[in-house]
Amino acid sequence: MSRPRHVRNALMTGVFSLAGWVAIVFIFLIFLFTFKETTVVLNVEHMKAFFLANPPVWQPTSDIPKLSLIPIILGTLKATVVGLLFACPVGVAAALFSSEFAPPRLREVIKPTIELLAGIPSVVMGFFALIVLATWLQDTFGFVYRLNAVNAGLALGFALVPIVYTISEDGLAAVPRAHREASYALGATRFQTAWKVVLPAAAPAVFASFVLAFGRAVGETMILLMAGGNAAITSFSLLDPLRTLSATIAAEMGEVVVGSEHYAALFFMGALLFVITFISNTVGQMVIRRMSRRMQGAAS
Amino acid sequence: MRLSGGAERFFAFMAARSMRRALRKGAASDVQTASLYTEFTPPSFAYDTRPLVCAGMKRHARIVSTLLLTVALAACGGREQSTTSTGGAPARSDKPLTIKGSDTMVILTQRLAEDYMKAHPGEVVQVNGGGTGTGVAAFINGTTDLAMASRPMKDDEKAQAKARKGADVVEHAVALDGLGVFVNTANPVQQLTIAQIRDIYQGKLTNWKDVGGPDTQIILYGRESSSGTYDYFREHVLAKGDFAPAVQTLQGTAAIINAVGRDKNGIGYGGIAYAKEARAIAVQAEGAQPVAPSEATVADGTYPLSRKLFFYYAQNAPERVTKFAQWAVTPEAQALVTKVGYFPLNTAQ
Numbered sequence: 001m002s003r004p005r006h007v008r009n010a011l012m013t014g015v016f017s018l019a020g021w022v023a024i025v026f027i028f029l030i031f032l033f034t035f036k037e038t039t040v041v042l043n044v045e046h047m048k049a050f051f052l053a054n055p056p057v058w059q060p061t062s063d064i065p066k067l068s069l070i071p072i073i074l075g076t077l078k079a080t081v082v083g084l085l086f087a088c089p090v091g092v093a094a095a096l097f098s099s100e101f102a103p104p105r106l107r108e109v110i111k112p113t114i115e116l117l118a119g120i121p122s123v124v125m126g127f128f129a130l131i132v133l134a135t136w137l138q139d140t141f142g143f144v145y146r147l148n149a150v151n152a153g154l155a156l157g158f159a160l161v162p163i164v165y166t167i168s169e170d171g172l173a174a175v176p177r178a179h180r181e182a183s184y185a186l187g188a189t190r191f192q193t194a195w196k197v198v199l200p201a202a203a204p205a206v207f208a209s210f211v212l213a214f215g216r217a218v219g220e221t222m223i224l225l226m227a228g229g230n231a232a233i234t235s236f237s238l239l240d241p242l243r244t245l246s247a248t249i250a251a252e253m254g255e256v257v258v259g260s261e262h263y264a265a266l267f268f269m270g271a272l273l274f275v276i277t278f279i280s281n282t283v284g285q286m287v288i289r290r291m292s293r294r295m296q297g298a299a300s
Numbered sequence: 301m302r303l304s305g306g307a308e309r310f311f312a313f314m315a316a317r318s319m320r321r322a323l324r325k326g327a328a329s330d331v332q333t334a335s336l337y338t339e340f341t342p343p344s345f346a347y348d349t350r351p352l353v354c355a356g357m358k359r360h361a362r363i364v365s366t367l368l369l370t371v372a373l374a375a376c377g378g379r380e381q382s383t384t385s386t387g388g389a390p391a392r393s394d395k396p397l398t399i400k401g402s403d404t405m406v407i408l409t410q411r412l413a414e415d416y417m418k419a420h421p422g423e424v425v426q427v428n429g430g431g432t433g434t435g436v437a438a439f440i441n442g443t444t445d446l447a448m449a450s451r452p453m454k455d456d457e458k459a460q461a462k463a464r465k466g467a468d469v470v471e472h473a474v475a476l477d478g479l480g481v482f483v484n485t486a487n488p489v490q491q492l493t494i495a496q497i498r499d500i501y502q503g504k505l506t507n508w509k510d511v512g513g514p515d516t517q518i519i520l521y522g523r524e525s526s527s528g529t530y531d532y533f534r535e536h537v538l539a540k541g542d543f544a545p546a547v548q549t550l551q552g553t554a555a556i557i558n559a560v561g562r563d564k565n566g567i568g569y570g571g572i573a574y575a576k577e578a579r580a581i582a583v584q585a586e587g588a589q590p591v592a593p594s595e596a597t598v599a600d601g602t603y604p605l606s607r608k609l610f611f612y613y614a615q616n617a618p619e620r621v622t623k624f625a626q627w628a629v630t631p632e633a634q635a636l637v638t639k640v641g642y643f644p645l646n647t648a649q
Contacts, residue, residue, distance in 0.1 A: 061525040062542045071545065130555075135562055144517055146563050147548055229548035230524075241548045251549065255433030255526030
């Protein structure tokens with residue numbers, strides 16, 4: 001009786017840990033490979049060309065290659081900012097609604113529906129933004145460029161809403177009922193309770209959702225490749241087209257000569273994305289830890 | 301029944317154990333999201349279950365999704381390889397003929413391959429796009445037998461291929477294509493000189509009124525640098541100069557036509573076989589009359605932006621490669637070229 005159970009147990013444990021290790025090894029190897037390919041450009045001259053070139057222009061296939069990353073980093077930031085400005089309020093508001101205000105039956109419908117939104121392939125989202133959203137925005141607001149940061153950022157925002165919603169909602173739902181009951185007992189309205197008691201109590205989860213959404217936004221490729229216009233211009237205007245790091249890698253990796261400056265520059269962009277996500281996740285973790293410690297201190 | 305009961309017990313045990321651990325660790329737990337919830341430590345055990353399991357699951361889900369993504373990518377790569385292969389055909393040649401390159405030529409070569417396989421049972425031809433640059437790189441690296449190119453191969457590319465293969469590269473023209481310059485159907489501009497098009501794409505002319513149109517900004521659309529169309533345009537229109545950074549680069553001629561069709565201030569370029577939603581304007585070379593692109597003007601060379609479409613393969617390539625390339629210039633195959641919207645070779649020059 002007990003022997004087959006032990007065998008099964010050992011077998012399952014082995015399968016799970018093997019799968020886990022495979023994932024870790026994969027990530028480590030990808031990390032190693034990405035950084036190895038950048039060695040050609042890891043020197044002072046190239047860093048100057050990447051970040052200090054004046055005028056900042058990205059023309060890698062020109063007769064005199066110009067490899068400034070500034071317009072591309074700027075494009076990535078523009079898209080990310082617009083995407084987060086759209087997704088964070090909408091996602092948190094939707095989470096507050098479904099956890100605090102919606103009747104339970106409605107909540108059972110809203111939650112899976114929004115989570116389903118996360119399953120929409122980004123190429124579909126990009127296509128929608130390219131064909132429908134861009135035309136609508138241009139007709140409504142008279143934008144000069146069909147494909148611009150607003151269009152791309154909004155499409156990106158659609159993809160980020162489920163991330164912000166799901167994690168925030170989990171956090172809000174986990175706030176103990178005692179908090180709410182105490183608040184009602186003191187005469188607070190439902191809105192006051194949601195806004196001043198439940199939301200602050202779930203702040204770490206909400207913040208975690210923002211950080212994860214940021215990571216996704218920086219790395220998102222297809223939506224921005226299709227809806228962003230891919231013009232590498234150094235402009236702070238949200239009405240100009242943009243080109244992002246990930247879209248540049250996707251568009252240009254197919255034709256570079258392996259080992260060339262251009263190739264290494266694309267890998268450098270990849271490494272940059274890697275570092276940005278790494279830093280954002282670390283900062284997120286730190287803030288979450290500090291917040292939860294502070295809350296614990298206040299509670300005791 | 302017994303087995304499923306056992307499995308249930310097993311998972312329940314595992315879940316309970318991990319939960320107990322997380323609870324014990326409290327705020328110091330490395331499962332960050334879990335730790336937030338444990339600080340409330342509600343008396344009811346069931347109350348805490350959901351967020352804890354969720355937090356754990358999310359972490360696992362991320363690892364699993366990474367794995368799945370890797371597998372999916374590998375699967376996609378595999379599928380792409382067999383776009384036009386006829387799987388069930390009896391293999392007379394031991395290996396299929398692989399063709400890769402210019403997106404402009406994909407439709408054409410796929411039609412050629414279909415008819416070729418019909419006429420030669422047992423031969424298998426696989427056609428992939430990706431852009432001329434991609435195809436030439438694959439040819440040099442030896443991952444494809446034959447490269448489709450909408451521009452001539454560069455000398456350094458030829459030298460690289462020769463060094464790799466130990467044989468010269470054979471250049472084999474298969475069709476003619478006219479490169480159209482497209483504007484929106486509502487745009488009154490009917491013709492542009494090559495110099496005007498150059499200035500527009502280099503950002504020196506930015507308003508349609510400078511070339512006889514309305515007083516609105518010109519919105520530029522172009523191709524990615526992996527495209528042979530991009531190279532051809534840069535060489536023949538921009539005189540090897542740089543495109544303005546404001547050019548919005550789209551994936552494929554169809555995307556450009558679509559964008560120009562929707563953008564009344566847009567201008568784009570691409571193979572004229574695609575012109576449906578936008579209007580191809582007449583192009584005027586220096587010291588010549590403006591010529592609209594048509595079969596006649598492309599074939600007799602009066603339209604200034606016409607180009608040859610090439611197949612490239614190694615001189616020492618196996619028979620399956622040379623046979624297909626030779627077949628592509630037979631009258632039978634050239635009739636297909638016209639059907640797809642390009643121009644046959646034999647009427648030229």
